[in-house]
Amino acid sequence: MEPKVFIYTSAVLYAVSTLHYLLYLIFRKNKLAVVGLYSARFGFLTNLIGALLLLFKGGAQTLFTPKGAFLIFALTLVSVFLYFSTKHRLSLTGAFLMPWATLFSVLASVSSGVPKVELPVGFVGVIHIVSAFLGYSAFMFSALLSVIYLIFERHLKKKKFSVFFFKLPSLTKLESVIYHSITVGFVFITFSMFVGAVWSEELFGTYWSWHPKQVATLISWFTYAGIIHLYLYGNWKGKRICYLSILGFSIILLNFLGVNLLSKKDVHSFKG
Amino acid sequence: MGELKLCCLGLSHKTAPVSVREKFAFKGEELERALLKLNSMEGIDECMVLSTCNRVEVYFTTRNSSPFKDPISFLQEFKGATLDEINSFFYRKVDRDAVRHGFYVASSLDSLVVGEPQIVGQFKDAFQTAKELGTVGTVLCRFCETALKVSKRVRTETGISKNAVSISFAAVELARKIFGDLRGTKVAIIGAGEMAELAVKHLITNGASEVFVVNRTLERAQALAREFGGKPFPLTELANVLKLADIVISSTGAPGYVITKEVVEPAVNSRGGKPLFLIDIAVPRDIDPEVDSLDAVYLYDIDDLQQVVEANIRERLREAEVAKEIIEGYVERFLKWLRELEVAPLIAELKKKAEEIRKEVLEKRLPKLGLTPEQEAEVDNITRIIINKLLHQPITSVKRKAVEEESRSQVVQIFREIFGLGKE
Structure with a gap:
């Protein structure tokens, strides 16, 4: 089987899911959210199969092409979404998250999957990239949930009884999920950095070489370490943790773009 | 002999004013006599009577070509009703309409407050009474059992009875939108008043752990505090109480603002972004609306709560539409069963x-x-x-x-x- 069949299917299923979640936001019918959830689940399955096929056909280095990166990003984003939304009954987040998953899987469908640089990517490399994207996805989820929190908070304050009022749990609950997903992201990023260092030693004989990406990740890592400390010991609760979470993810985005623009030859730039 | 029909002859808050409803209501022993009388009529096979303060309905099965003849003459005899009254206040429903109507009633779609739960119990009682007297048989038994099953499904699968439709419950619901689980939250009640006290009671049953009672006089505060198992404070201690409480319900008879921005601000600052929920049930208002401009403060006055209630009612009506879809399937199945029974x-x-x-x-x-x-x-x-x-x-x-x-x-x-x- 061609991986692209599965990649296209997952893009379509994610689009269906997005559509239903957006309609859910408008019409508030629980049925719509159920359809959204199931299409996301099936999309996740096809996405996973697509990624595995790509991995076995082209070798682990295909994960370091644009196609592979977008595919893994969509996959990890949806897995984070499925985990948190079903655990905490946050169907509404689908309307904010699934559009991105759709975009990434569409980009994965159209972008190149042929690696330009030959890289001896082994098992360690796969673990490194997957845990990095799991970390990014968790941070992205927390940032999007922070946006939802801020809207919900505003509606509560302005006495606007919208879909946020009726279909979300409490502010406190949202806040705890935001914090939870930040810690999950932090664990994965830390793990990914550790695995990356091990891998770097294997490839280049050094654990740390001050590559732009490494520096950028270190900055993000310290940012989130700071956020967690502020939340726990600095009493930065409520809206403040939301602002911090959005700030943290913006730094990650800036780093991501910066690294891709600045260092064309770096292993982290996902060039096809 | 015609074919078997399930019919409903009834009136409700939608068709009759309370003066008429109370005239036709059947209570206790009267209900039993009425059922036996109805059951003894020639044209009626099975019957049951649902009588609540908002509706009086006779469900019966008959093979008569003019199905409502007997129940109408029963009402004329038993309640001394005129034909005019019956024609103008009672609705008559046959077969599909009757079945659907019965299911709507049992699922609380036809209630004055859509989704209110009492009707289920009342429906169950009406069925039980008829069953004990032996006036219901195969058809109405099945009808009632299905209606109760439908109503249970509607309650669990739709949000029809989810959102609060009274002011004091709306206050609790808002508190839960802010704090989630209310376990461990601290409530302050300032002044006294029926609605405020009711809200505090709801908050306690939902898990609020501490109650601070603030009153102009310490004696009055102590009396109320005993009732809730809370701590009494004089009004002079207000600033300190605000620092401790998560939810404040104010309901004093004071002519001006009791809680001003100057009092609330230090309290909010000491909370580190943790939300503070202020409910003002007093008219004239106790809490300066300026307070609402503070961050992480949610101030709701009586009008705001009324708006919550209205929004909730609209939401229930939305959910009622979903419920109707569910019910339609059961109506079809019941009618199929009834025909096959024939x-x-x-x-x-x-x-x-x-x-x-x-x-x-x-x-x-x-x-x-x-x-x-x-x-x-x-x-x-x-x-x-x-x-x-x-x-x-x-x-x-x-x-x-x-x-x-x-x-x-x-x-x-x-x-x-x-x-x-x-x-x-």
Whole structure:
């Protein structure tokens, strides 16, 4: 089987899911959210199969092409979404998250999957990239949930009884999920950095070489370490943790773009 | 004799004012007498009466061509109603409409406050009373059981009874939108008043752990505090109480603002972004609206709470539409069952007749063949199988046709004629 069949299917299923979640936001019918959830689940399955096929056909280095990166990003984003939304009954987040998953899987469908640089990517490399994207996805989820929190908070304050009022749990609950997903992201990023260092030693004989990406990740890592400390010991609760979470993810985005623009030859730039 | 019909004759808050509803209400022993009287009427097979403060409905099955004749004359006799009254206040529903209406009622879609839960219990009681007196049989039993099942499904699968429709419950619901689980939250009540006290009670049942009672006089505060198991404070201590409480309910008779921005601000600053929920039920208001401009403070006055209630009612009506979709499926299934029930005696008769013919022929012919007992048993089996196979098609067809609206009575008639079955 061609991986692209599965990649296209997952893009379509994610689009269906997005559509239903957006309609859910408008019409508030629980049925719509159920359809959204199931299409996301099936999309996740096809996405996973697509990624595995790509991995076995082209070798682990295909994960370091644009196609592979977008595919893994969509996959990890949806897995984070499925985990948190079903655990905490946050169907509404689908309307904010699934559009991105759709975009990434569409980009994965159209972008190149042929690696330009030959890289001896082994098992360690796969673990490194997957845990990095799991970390990014968790941070992205927390940032999007922070946006939802801020809207919900505003509606509560302005006495606007919208879909946020009726279909979300409490502010406190949202806040705890935001914090939870930040810690999950932090664990994965830390793990990914550790695995990356091990891998770097294997490839280049050094654990740390001050590559732009490494520096950028270190900055993000310290940012989130700071956020967690502020939340726990600095009493930065409520809206403040939301602002911090959005700030943290913006730094990650800036780093991501910066690294891709600045260092064309770096292993982290996902060039096809 | 016509076909069996399930009917409903009733009035509700939608069709009759309270003066009429109370006239026709059946209470306790009167209800039992009424049921027995109704049941003894010739045209009525089964009956039950649902009588609540918002509705009086008679559900019954009949074969009369004018189905409502008997119940109407019953009402005239029993309640001294005039025909005029009955015509202007009562609705008459037959078959599909009656079944659907009954399911709507049991699911609280027809209630004054859509989704209110009492009607389920009242429906259950009405059914129980009728069952004890033996005035309901196969059809109404099944009808009530289905109605109760539907109502349970509607309650669990739709949000029809989810959102609060009273001011004090709306306050609790808002608190839960802010704090989630109310366990461990601290509540302060300033002043006293029925609605405020009710809200505090709801908050306590939902898990609020501490209650601070603030009053102008310490004595009054102490009295109320005993009632809630809380701590009393004089009004002069207000600033300190605000620092401790998560939810503040204010309901004093003071002419001006009791809680101003200057009092709340230091309290909010000491909370580190943790939300503070202020509820102002007093008129004139106790809490300066300026307070709402503070961060992480949610101030709701009585009008805001009223708006929550209205939004919730709209949300319930939305959910009612979902409920109607669920109910429609049950209505269809119930009617199908009812129609098939109608042809059940016909089918039994046909099977009996076939069996009689088979027995008769076998008794006459079998001895002449001189077969061994094993062979005789085999022949017996074979004839049985032939009859079953032969009858299978007509039975399924007549069952199917029985469900269809137009051709129903004709089909039954033709079926009787073709198979030479006795007249009804």
